[in-house]
Amino acid sequence: MTAGELPEGRAILEVRQAVRSWRAHRVDRSGPLAVALSGGADSLALTAATVAEAPSVRALVVDHGLQSGSSDVAAGAAETALALGCVEATVLRVTVGREGGMEAAARRARYRALDDARGGATVLIGHTLDDQAETVLLGLARGSGPRSIAGMAAEDPPWGRPLLGTARAVTRAACAELGLTPFEDPHNSNSDFTRVRLRREVLPLLEDVLGGGVASALARTAAQLKEDGAVLDDLAGALVAKATIGSELDVTTLTAAPVALRRRALRSWLHGVGAKALSDNQLRTMDALVVDWRGQGGVAVGGGAPGARLVVERRHGRLRAELEWSLPR
Structure with missing residues (x-):
């Protein structure tokens, strides 16, 4: 045929x-x-x-x-x-x-x-x-x-x-x-x-x-969320660009943004510095470094390198991602 x-x-x-x-x-x-x-x-x-x-x-x-x-x-x-x-x-x-x-x-x-x-x-x-x-x-x-x-x-x-x-x-x-x-x-x-x-x-x-019609309704919901998400991702990208200073993120700029954009911006920036498989809990903990700062320590995220984990810390009003080695190099 x-x-x-x-x-x-x-x-x-x-x-x-x-x-x-x-x-x-x-x-x-x-x-x-x-x-x-x-x-x-x-x-x-x-x-x-x-x-x-x-x-x-x-x-x-x-x-x-x-x-x-x-x-x-x-x-x-x-x-x-x-x-x-x-x-x-x-x-x-x-x-x-x-x-x-x-x-x-x-x-x-x-x-x-x-x-x-x-x-x-x-x-x-x-x-x-x-x-x-x-x-x-x-x-x-x-x-x-x-x-x-x-x-x-x-x-x-x-x-x-x-x-x-x-x-x-x-x-x-x-x-x-x-x-x-x-x-x-x-x-x-x-x-x-x-x-x-x-x-x-x-x-x-x-x-x-x-x-009936549940599968179709779920698929339509997915399509609508994907369309909305594309717009939010574009806005979040612009927020990252605005907040970026060198390789770091300015906390003040992030704080002024709506939570939906701020967390998407954090996700985008984290992927850019090598983070992988980010969970919702990690993003919320990262967000707390921005809007609920109490002097807490860094947040470990997936990624990094063999023998080192990727850790995000807040220092002097900026977020910084660094490799934390388990053994001295």
Whole structure:
């Protein structure tokens, strides 16, 4: 089957329209595209639609090696990609570690392999509206503010997610229209994973109790928060520029700003000095250095270097980030 031979069923046309709309709004409209193909319904439908809408699409198939027969599944997905019209299909075999649990470790290994193999292309991921709703609920449970419930971005270079407004049921229907049999990953029915329980238990219950449309409402909420967040981030960037003196931040300038801008400015500045994985509690403790100064000591944040942690202190009315070494150098 080639792109020109795709049937014009309602579902595959909806997926194609989603890809077409995403391409029309992307920053680099002419840049090369690759699709992350797992063999599941979402990525299969995305691959078929992308081949129909864009030239010279490559497929990148990650074999996590987490179950017997995974290499056969990956090879089959690559073969299907070529049959759909991809100019190339590459199988990427990865080793999944244990840190942070299997789900998180597999995700890290997958994205690292995709990034290494993309060759400058934007990689399209088959996340759907349902995935977005699950992500919003997970963020809500973390209680880390609007940023954590703004969900995934449709364009987050080098990743693209054209199907964030497309339901999972549509991608399954599209595969049926195309005569494709998706691979059913057994991990997607394993209730040991929080996301699986959200998918199989929580969201269906919410849909029942609230009368339907919950996944769409959560996805719309994420989109609205992301739009609002972009404006706040721009304003926070201007605040950082105004407060920066050398490599330090002027406390007086920060104090005069609204709390929403001040904390975003602190986050932006911290990322700029090498901080990583900032928690809401760390940001609030940092904010206290600005507006609730009682002579408290520095705040350690994630980042730094081997043998040293990154610590932010207030000195003479300014915030300063320094490496604190555990052993004398």
